[in-house]
Structures are given as C-alpha cells and as structure tokens.
Amino acid sequence: MAFDLDEIFIKDLDISFAFEIGMRTILMFAFVLLLLRLSGKKGVRQLSIFEVAIIIALGSAAGDPMFDKESAILPSLLVFGFILLFYRIITYIASKSEKFESVLEGNAIYIIEDGMFTLHKGEHTFAKDEFFAEMRVQGIEHTGQVKTAILETNGQISFFFYEDDDVKPGLPVLPKPYSKKSREITEPGLYACTSCAHVQQLKAPGDCDRCNEDEWVKSEDSKRIR
Ligand SMILES: [Zn+2]
Structure with missing residues (x-):
C-alpha cells in the first residue's frame, strides 16, 4: 500500500x-x-x-x-x-x-453534606480525583472544612464552608497525605474513609460504619486559612 x-x-x-x-x-x-x-x-x-x-x-x-x-x-x-x-x-x-x-441540562448534585460525601445510589456521578483537584484549587485541605459542596449543571462546584470553630476531622485531599491510604491500621487514631469521608476511631483494620468500605487515611482537622 x-x-x-x-x-x-x-x-x-x-x-x-x-x-x-x-x-x-x-x-x-x-x-x-x-x-x-x-x-x-x-x-x-x-x-x-x-x-x-x-x-x-x-x-x-x-x-x-x-x-x-x-x-x-x-x-x-x-x-x-x-x-x-x-x-x-x-x-x-x-x-x-x-x-x-x-x-x-441535568440537575445540581450534592457532593458533600456535613463534611462527608453524599452517598449516591448506583454508579459515581463524578470523578473523585477531579473533585479533589477542585477542592485544592479552592484552598481546601480536607473534607471536614466543607459543610456542603454542590456540583452545578455547568460543571462548576459551589463550596459552603464550616465556621472555624465547627471544622471537624476530615479526609485529606492533598496528594501526599492522601497517598498514605491503606487497609492496614497499625496505630490507633482517627481515620477518614477514602470512599465516603466518614471519620471514625480505629484500633485495627475495619469497615466504615457509614458505607462499609475498608480503606482509610489518617484524618486531618486543620482550620481553613482565608
Ligand atoms: Zn465510608
């Protein structure tokens, strides 16, 4: 040819x-x-x-x-x-x-409510790594700083924050701490579920009380710096 x-x-x-x-x-x-x-x-x-x-x-x-x-x-x-x-x-x-x-045009979708990912039935409606990137762009270190996040129909995400005193432990979204995610729990402490961002006390490997997944990252509770 x-x-x-x-x-x-x-x-x-x-x-x-x-x-x-x-x-x-x-x-x-x-x-x-x-x-x-x-x-x-x-x-x-x-x-x-x-x-x-x-x-x-x-x-x-x-x-x-x-x-x-x-x-x-x-x-x-x-x-x-x-x-x-x-x-x-x-x-x-x-x-x-x-x-x-x-x-x-679709509907606006709740992504975070009360500092945790909204549990959507069925498949995921958004890509988590894109969402984490969007959070970082907004200067958010962990999910515990965010009261509510909404995915708008134009693809933008609206964030509503907790007051400093109300910030609670959450799932870190910066690449370094997040990459330490694991199913092995070697030291007791507060851990955030990588799937739904629920935070709970763990001494040993276990399932998330909220979504039953079992992958964890040490939670963070830093305040938001404006
Ligand atoms: Zn969970």
Whole structure:
C-alpha cells in the first residue's frame, strides 16, 4: 500500500485557492462571531451540555466552507440561522419549565453534606480525583472544612464552608497525605474513609460504619486559612 502524499497534503490546493481559503475563513469567522453575539451569551466560562452540543454543530457548519471548494457559504449561514432559532426556542422553553430544563441540562448534585460525601445510589456521578483537584484549587485541605459542596449543571462546584470553630476531622485531599491510604491500621487514631469521608476511631483494620468500605487515611482537622 502506497500513500499518495500529494493527495493527502495538497490535492487541489494552488495559490488562487489558498487566497480563496483566506477569504472564506475571514468571512466564516465573522459570521461565527456575529452568531455568538446574537445568541445572547455573555461569555463562555463554563458551558452546559446543551451549549456544548450547539458549539459542536456550529463548528462543523462553520468549518467546511472555510476550505472545501464544494461548500458554499449560504447553506452554512442557513444552518447558523436554524441553530440560533433552535437555541432561542429551547432556552425559552427551559426558562418556562423547570422540568424541561433539568432534562436538558441535568440537575445540581450534592457532593458533600456535613463534611462527608453524599452517598449516591448506583454508579459515581463524578470523578473523585477531579473533585479533589477542585477542592485544592479552592484552598481546601480536607473534607471536614466543607459543610456542603454542590456540583452545578455547568460543571462548576459551589463550596459552603464550616465556621472555624465547627471544622471537624476530615479526609485529606492533598496528594501526599492522601497517598498514605491503606487497609492496614497499625496505630490507633482517627481515620477518614477514602470512599465516603466518614471519620471514625480505629484500633485495627475495619469497615466504615457509614458505607462499609475498608480503606482509610489518617484524618486531618486543620482550620481553613482565608
Ligand atoms: Zn465510608
């Protein structure tokens, strides 16, 4: 099997088509900007699932006419128009119906309640290492500092903290202390369950009173430094 490098890298490209590509790209870029302004979104710090779907559809319609000789610009603009119309209709319905909105974008989910992971039935709804990273970004050392954490539908996490006097022992989320997790308990002390962040006194290996898992890390109780 031989590769035709001309076919792969160049095909119909010549100087005049290169200029055409430049013009097509500038035009499509301008139309994309215009469409995003018309969508009414102020910025894209975090996108909901629905918005990501819109962006993917938009990207495909915008990209082809930039370089594909066979693609004219007007059909792409029609796609833009329909996407915008669709977006406006859907967001309007979502603003009127909470039920529809939760089908479209999902619901906010409790991740931490009273300093412990909320026990969700069935599979995990979030990746723990990502969540730990998010906690560290917020300057949180262990779960005992957090009264409540909520995963918002746009992927951001809202944290609500205990007052200093109410901070309790919790599961450390910094990599070094967390990496000492083990099923072997050699010295008695307060241990945090790596699965649900419940803290209990242990003298020997044992199951978590709350979730029945058996992997532990020595708990921490440092206050939050603001
Ligand atoms: Zn547990």
